[in-house]
Amino acid sequence: MWPHGRRDAGDGLDIPIRNREYPGLARRLPLDDALSGLFDVIEELSTLMINAAEGTNQATGAAQTTGATGITSTTARRPFAEVARENLDRLYGYCLHLSRDRMDAEDLLQDALIRAMRAYDGLRDQEAVKTWLFTVATNCARDRWRARGREPGSVPLDASDPDDEFSLFATIAIEDPFPYSDTLHLDFLRLFEDEDIQAVFTTMTPAFRAPILLTTIHGFSCKEATAILQIPLGTLLSRLHRGRKQLERGLWEYAVRRRLVTVSEEP
Amino acid sequence: MIDCPEAVRRMWAYLDAALDPGPTEELEVHLGACKRCCGELEFSRELRGIVAATNSPVLSDELRSRVEHLLGTGHAREADR
Numbered sequence: 329m330w331p332h333g334r335r336d337a338g339d340g341l342d343i344p345i346r347n348r349e350y351p352g353l354a355r356r357l358p359l360d361d362a363l364s365g366l367f368d369v370i371e372e373l374s375t376l377m378i379n380a381a382e383g384t385n386q387a388t389g390a391a392q393t394t395g396a397t398g399i400t401s402t403t404a405r406r407p408f409a410e411v412a413r414e415n416l417d418r419l420y421g422y423c424l425h426l427s428r429d430r431m432d433a434e435d436l437l438q439d440a441l442i443r444a445m446r447a448y449d450g451l452r453d454q455e456a457v458k459t460w461l462f463t464v465a466t467n468c469a470r471d472r473w474r475a476r477g478r479e480p481g482s483v484p485l486d487a488s489d490p491d492d493e494f495s496l497f498a499t500i501a502i503e504d505p506f507p508y509s510d511t512l513h514l515d516f517l518r519l520f521e522d523e524d525i526q527a528v529f530t531t532m533t534p535a536f537r538a539p540i541l542l543t544t545i546h547g548f549s550c551k552e553a554t555a556i557l558q559i560p561l562g563t564l565l566s567r568l569h570r571g572r573k574q575l576e577r578g579l580w581e582y583a584v585r586r587r588l589v590t591v592s593e594e595p
Numbered sequence: 596m597i598d599c600p601e602a603v604r605r606m607w608a609y610l611d612a613a614l615d616p617g618p619t620e621e622l623e624v625h626l627g628a629c630k631r632c633c634g635e636l637e638f639s640r641e642l643r644g645i646v647a648a649t650n651s652p653v654l655s656d657e658l659r660s661r662v663e664h665l666l667g668t669g670h671a672r673e674a675d676r
Contacts, residue, residue: 409666416662421651434658441665495603497638513638517645525649543611544646550613565608572607572639575646 408448411457412441418546419461425529425541426469436472440465459548463556466538473534496576505589519588520579528578536571539564597621602632606639 412419420437427433444464451460497513506515529537542553554564583589597605602625608614609622626633654662 412662412666417651417654420654420658424652434661437658438661438665441662445665493600495635496642497635513634514641517641520645522650525646540646543613544643545649550608550611561613565613568607568611569604576642 405454406457408445412444412461415458415461418458419465422462422541422546423465423469425526425545426465426534426538428530436465436469439468439472443468459552459556462542462546462548463558466556469534491573491577492570494573494577496580499580503589503591505583505591516583516589519583524582524586528575528582531578531582532571532574536567536574539568540571540575543568596628597625599625599629599632602626602629603635606636607643609636610640610643 419440420433423436423440424430424433427436440461444461447464451457453460500513500516504512506512509515529541538557539553542548542556543550548556550561550564550568554561557564559567584591602622605614605618605622609619614622626636
């Protein structure tokens with residue numbers, strides 16, 4: 329049974345297709361128009377299904393925002409191309425950090441933009457557009473990992489983690505790679521260029537990598553990151569910690585492997 | 596008082612200002628008495644700063660052109676409505 333339509337007295341169907349001029353009002357359609365309009369309804373339902381996954385709602389012509397006061401405000405809807413261009417560089421950076429290489433990142437960016445474009449009408453809170461775009465990109469990345477049979481949490485998330493007890497701070501102090509330095513730890517960190525950090529990111533478990541990318545590089549609050557990743561705050565904080573430990577071990581192993589530091593024995 | 600592993604566990608959340616007041620106070624009490632964890636906190640702050648300063652890469656001209664084409668297609672759809 330069609331969920332939104334019902335048979336009328338033989339002359340047509342009442343289908344609550346969104347009225348472009350008067351949003352929220354259903355149109356009464358003659359049968360021929362109704363049949364041709366079924367494609368619109370299917371598109372609407374597809375959008376709703378995507379919106380459900382991205383955390384958006386059915387839109388009207390303008391965006392409605394409910395702030396901390398509970399008062400609903402209305403802001404003008406901006407064209408998708410405008411908001412996409414505004415966030416394009418950061419979104420690409422996020423895609424690149426989530427991906428294996430540039431080609432993978434470019435595909436992910438385009439997937440995310442296409443999905444976001446289709447669902448944009450459903451975004452109610454225009455002020456949350458950046459958070460929403462990153463949510464869409466995260467979901468696209470998750471779908472791609474699953475399609476490859478590599479879940480984001482391929483390392484058991486709740487199991488004990490050998491990296492958990494690793495301390496880069498302590499390791500540098502023990503190994504003492506710069507014996508004549510008074511700023512041993514800072515000297516170690518200064519070894520790393522952007523591409524080195526990126527290389528280490530690619531070795532991290534995606535579920536631990538994404539919280540660090542969102543909060544530390546892209547400036548989202550922990551609350552916003554929980555919304556993007558769709559996880560509770562406690563889980564986010566735990567993954568931030570484990571991600572940080574993976575990052576620390578990754579930096580040390582990268583430095584040893586690339587001979588940026590000299591140690592007596594590889595870990 | 597919390598021990599050193601627990602203090603380290605809370606450090607990035609502390610630097611992110613994401614810790615609740617109770618755990619924050621416990622951490623600060625620990626830091627007041629533990630020189631090693633003060634060093635670890637300072638190192639965490641520097642490491643976090645380096646990660647935060649990682650530049651966003653620039654789109655290649657070819658990718659930007661593809662994206663503009665894609666956005667142009669979307670713009671056409673919006674104009675049709």
